[in-house]
Amino acid sequence: MRRAIPLVAVALVAVFPAWAEKADRDKPTQIEANRMSADDVKRMTIFEGNVILTKGTIAVRAERIVVRQDAEGFQLTSATGAPVRFKQKQDPKEGEKEGRWMDGEALRVEIDERKQTIELIDNARVNRGGDEVAGAYIFVDQRSDFFQVTTGKGEKEGQTPGRVTAKLAPTKPREDAKK
Numbered sequence: 001m002r003r004a005i006p007l008v009a010v011a012l013v014a015v016f017p018a019w020a021e022k023a024d025r026d027k028p029t030q031i032e033a034n035r036m037s038a039d040d041v042k043r044m045t046i047f048e049g050n051v052i053l054t055k056g057t058i059a060v061r062a063e064r065i066v067v068r069q070d071a072e073g074f075q076l077t078s079a080t081g082a083p084v085r086f087k088q089k090q091d092p093k094e095g096e097k098e099g100r101w102m103d104g105e106a107l108r109v110e111i112d113e114r115k116q117t118i119e120l121i122d123n124a125r126v127n128r129g130g131d132e133v134a135g136a137y138i139f140v141d142q143r144s145d146f147f148q149v150t151t152g153k154g155e156k157e158g159q160t161p162g163r164v165t166a167k168l169a170p171t172k173p174r175e176d177a178k179k
Contacts, residue, residue: 027056033065043069051079057089062109074114083123084109090128100129106138116142124149130169136162 034049045067053060062079069075087103104127106120120126120138126147136152151162 029053029055057087059087061085070114072114075111076113077109077111079109079111080107083107102126102128104138118142132167133165135164 031047031051031053033047033051036045036047038045047065049063051060051062051065053065060079061081062084063081065077065079067075067077083105084107085103085105086109087101089101090099092099104120104125106124107122108120110119110121111117118140120140122136124136124138125132125134126138133147133149135149137150138147139150140147149164149166151164
């Protein structure tokens, strides 16, 4: 069981490392749940019941989180809830004094450490500094900082497709761009 908790902590903190504050990496991880089970043979850890993970400015809330580790040590994490919610502070971008907050939610969040991808599935929404995107499915590739919002991973026959929405906050021109 001693090895299982660090396994989970690393995977869950990987939710959005490209957007998180760098200082969060050095903070301790705390995980609370109603139940936890670990199977070292299957390389799997499960947290169930009002799961709360915190690490620095990162906070994740879910009903169930399952972490599997492959033979090379890469982790696959699946969080489910009604919905799974996360919040974290980003490092400030050039010209900003303070980083912006990012939050989001989905009924299921899948994190693949090997591929460095994140999938928010079913009723997905992400808000970053006032910009918000929503759809049935949000895909994030952390290596390229690419993300895509769609109405689903594949429409069921006879089902009316949904819509993707985006709300973009107005931006202020940079001082050096005005010249």
